[in-house]
Amino acid sequence: MRRLFHRRKKLKGRVVLMHKNLLDAKNVSTVRGVVDTSRCILSSTLIDTLSAFSNRCVSIRLISATRAAVGKKAYLKGVFTTIPTLEPEECEFDVYFDWDVEEMGIPGAFTIKNHLTVEFFLVSLTLEDVPTREEPMHFVCNSWVYNHFVYTEDRIFFSNETYVPNETPVPLVNYREEELQILRGNGKGKLKQYHRVYDYDVYNDLGNPHTSGHLARQVLGGSDTHPYPRRGRTGRKPTIEDCNSERPGHRIYVPRDEHFGHLKSSEFLSSVIKSSARKVLHLHKPLLDSITSKEEFNSFDEVHKLFDVHELCEGGFEHSFPVPHVIRVSKSAWMTDEEFAREMLAGANPCTIRCLQKFPPQSKLDSSVHGDQTSKMTEQQLEINLEGLTVDKAIKCRRLFILDYHDVFMSFLGRINEDTPKAYATRTILFLKDDGTLKPLAIELSLSQHSSGQVGALSKVVLPAEKGVENTIWLLAKAHVIVNDSCYHQLISHWLNTHAVIEPFIIATNRNLSVLHPLHKLLFPHYRDTMNINALARQSLINADGTIEQSFLSGKYSMEISSAMYKDWVFPDQALPADLIKRGMAIEDSSSPNGLGLVIEDYPFAVDGLEIWDAIKIWVQEYVSLYYPTDVAVQQDTELQAWWKEVVEKGHADLKDKPWWPKMKTLEELIQSCSTIIWIASAFHAAVNFGQYPYGGFILNRPTLSRRLIPEKGTPEYDEMEKNPEKAYLRTITPKYETLVDLSVIEILSKHASDEVYLGQRDNPNWTSNRRAIEAFKRFGEKLSEIEKNISERNHDPNLKNRTGPAHLPYTVLLPTSEKGLTFRGIPNSVSI
Structure with a gap:
């Protein structure tokens, strides 16, 4: 078979692709979106049927990695449907290339043109029986390909060879550089679904001043006061109300290849629908009748x-x-001190607890702004449950630990508690027992003080208790710690x-x-x-x-x-x-x-x-x-x-x-x-x-x-x-x-x-x-x-x-x-x- 293809100067390829998914999340954002999509499907299908009958749906040209050569167009063989599918389904097509390896060298890339109005997901191209190679040549693509008219340059895909820049085969150097330039874009304009541009922007789209003033939010990134990592640029226009805020919308540009795959799109959408339906159903159950955002559970x-x-x-x-x-x-195990402490090591947020190096715990907040934020905990309060150790000895033996959210929340506590005091900034001290488990010793609950010309922290210390109202206070203190922890975690x-x-x-x-x-x-x-x-x-x-x-x-x-x-x-x-x-x-x-x-x-x-x-x-x-x-x-x-x-x-x-x-x-x-x-x-x-x-x-x-x-x-x-x-x-x-x-x-x-x-x-x-x-x-x-x-x-x-x-x-x-x-x-x- 190898000799046959070589004699005819043909290379056989196998292309794997998937059609567009009907349940793509961005097409079902609204009921109107579904209707509009359905109309597009009907119209595009009529157009694409003509291309399918002419057997000219998708064309590919091979590019040599070893010679300055580009092959002739080759078209996929077989029936090509453009109707979106409900289930992810890979389709295989044969393609035959006029390619003389002796004259044109070994392929290293290919360009592809989609002549249909509907995009498809190109999975791979495999070249079989390539002379001088013992195994097939693979081109792993995993990319959406739109109609060729939306691209300024042909879509190009490279083989699965690996090269650092200075080892790139000479015929591929320009293709490599041009592809990166396309992905960078020019930094201008609103990015569309079919664009493949990766660019940076600040987080200026979290607020919605266009709807209401109380929904305006700080721009994060680009300043010393509110620094932040960059996110992907979308190019949307600013709002009229705030020129620094990006106009919101129900679709945010993300390069199409970054979207969920077929399966995940369907499953994620299903989960969202089920979750929303479940919430609505709960709202109509007797359990949550006449619910308000202030109503709590009764037991x-x-x-x-x-x-x-x-x-x-x-x-x-x-x-x-x-x-x-x-x-x-x-x-009921969640109520125990043992589980409360264990989850700091093996729970939802096991990466915040620290070994206590100095007592009392110190604050890093600027005292000229926030006043004295030093902990009010005392050695006597801790030593009640230190099993005979002093605080100093326990620190030296690395047996005291702290979950410290004091500084994180103290800077914002005044605003959080502005209308009704409801939250503390917390510090929790724990002791490492001989059996390797942690025992909470004390919880400090602090409020920000801004009265009578004084600033600082108003703090109280709660100690463990096993019964009576003191036990309830201890349980509530742990709840305030976990609320801090939940926020920090998320x-x-x-x-x-x-x-x-x-x-x-x-x-x-x-x-x-x-x-x-x-x-x-x-x-x-x-x-x-x-x-x-x-x-x-x-x-x-x-x-x-x-x-x-x-x-x-x-x-x-x-x-x-x-x-x-x-x-x-x-x-x-x-x-x-x-x-x-x-x-x-x-x-x-x-x-x-x-x-x-x-x-x-x-x-x-x-x-x-x-x-x-x-x-x-x-x-x-x-x-x-x-x-x-x-x-x-x-x-x-x-x-x-x-x-x-x-x-x-x-x-x-x-x-x-x-x-x-x-x-x-x-x-x-x-x-x-x-x-x-x-x-x-x-x-x-x-x-x-x-x-x-x-x-x-x-x-x-x-x-x-x-x-x-x-x-x-x-x-x-x-x-x-x-x-x-x-x-x-x-x-x-x-x-x-x-x-x-x-x-x-x-x-x-x-x-x-x-x-x-x-x-x-x-x-x-x-x-x-x-x-x-x-x-x-x-x-x-x-x-x-x-x-x-x-x-x-x-x-x-x-x-x-x-x-x-x-x-x-x-x-x-x-x-x-x-x-x-x-x-x-x-x-x-x-x-x-």
Whole structure:
């Protein structure tokens, strides 16, 4: 067969593509959108039928990588339908090229023209029986191709070969550079759906002054007062009311290749519809009749009824939410001090607790502005429960820890409490017991003081109590801590430190690293769906009056708080080892396999995370070393240097002058930086995302709002607290409506799509032609499988009490693989939800 094709000077190709999905989310945003889409389908189908009958739907021209040669047009063979499908379905087409390898060389790229009015998703082209090659030649495309008239240049795709810039075959050099220029765009005009431009902008589209003045919001990014990572530019016009704010709309431009795939689009849309329907149904149930945003639940049992099993209602939607993992075994374990403390190590936000270095805790706030913010806790208060140790001795032995949200919220507390005092800034001190678990010792609740010409903190300290009204006060104090923690988790640990900070890397990579570049092939899987989910978040989650503002304590100051925390963001510290050392949770230990000794040996997030971090770094080191044998090779890579320069100076422009940025002059800097990017996008995001519903789905365990301060003795509220502790708790935390909003969203965000690609996996086995790279990646996958077994074994070790705790909830969120759905496990390659 090889000789036959060679004699005829023909090459046979196989093209795989998918048609447009009828349930593409952007086409069903409104009922009108569906109708309009249907009309377009009918009209375009009539036009495209003519092209189909003429067998001239799609043309391809091969480009040589070894000669200055371009082949003749070749057309796909077979019946080509343009009717959008309900299910994702790959279609294969044969194509035959007039190509003499002896004269024209080995193909290295191809251009494609879509002569239809409807776009399609081009999966791949495979050339079979290419002379001089033992295996087929693969072109991995994974891109939407529109009608050729919308492009100024022909769409080009390259083979799965990998080249640093100075090793690019000469015939492909200009094509490589031109493609990057197209992706950069010209920085002008409103970007349309078919554009493929990656560019930067500030967060100026969170507010909606066009609708109402109270929906105006600060522009984040571009200033010293409100710094922020950059997001993808859309080019929308400013509002009339505020020339600095971008005009809102129901569609936000995201490069089409960044949109969800067919399967995920359908599943995400289905989840949104089901969630919305469920909320509407709940609003009509007796449980939530005449609901208002101020109404709370009447009892803990009423909260549990949210998860009762009901028959399916008319239309097939469930009445109830899934039972959160934290109450599947025990309905009351969440109330214990042990579970309260354990979740700081293995809960939804296990990355904030620090080892206490100095007592009393110090504030970093400017005293000339905020007054004295020093903690009012005393050594005597702590030593009551220190098992005979002094505070000084416990600090020296690294047995005191702190969850400190004082500075984070104190700067905003005056505005949050402006109308009605309802929230504290909190500090929580904990003690490491001999059995490796943590015991809370004291909680400091602070209010901002701005009266009688004085500024500072009005603080009170609450100590643990086992019975009576003191026990209720302790439970309420813990609730205020968790409200702080919930806000910090959602705004900082989750949104800022994964979603927001990764987007500039995605933009810079697409603008500066060719698909032929080894780093593009390394990092690309870790960018999947991120720009799209971030755009959706700007529409309904982090926007003015969105889900976060409605259901979290921080309200309309939410994104300002995240901006304030971005000032202290340090890229190298996002690497897990550096993060643990910075928080005092680990010390350098040369005798340890990974060079670290954990201060709390049974710290599930750190133990599991360090194994995954090490596996990532080994994989990155093996891969990168294939292309960069020396530091000089790193320095001479023009695309790499342009990429990093743009990450720092444009993507994170507000922090560009910070001295901690790697200079990207050495191989070690490159390995560490790429490992950090992959860690943030994969394992770290998994750790702070997929525990949201398992822990936070039970609002009593992780309230997001506080609506009043702890009652003072002698008030009616205090008397009520003595008589009915449940009522007092429920009147303090998130009420009914906001609970439904929160649960509806975090249920969706905690689920895996059926087409998810997990760490150690690729969606196409032919992602590179480099055999050594594929072998290294296989070793990476095998190591992750080994880690998965290790995690499971640790979860069954009764001596590791923090692995399961009183709730009997194993720490599974960093198990690398998962099935579809709400599984409380699995590490996707990217920030994909």
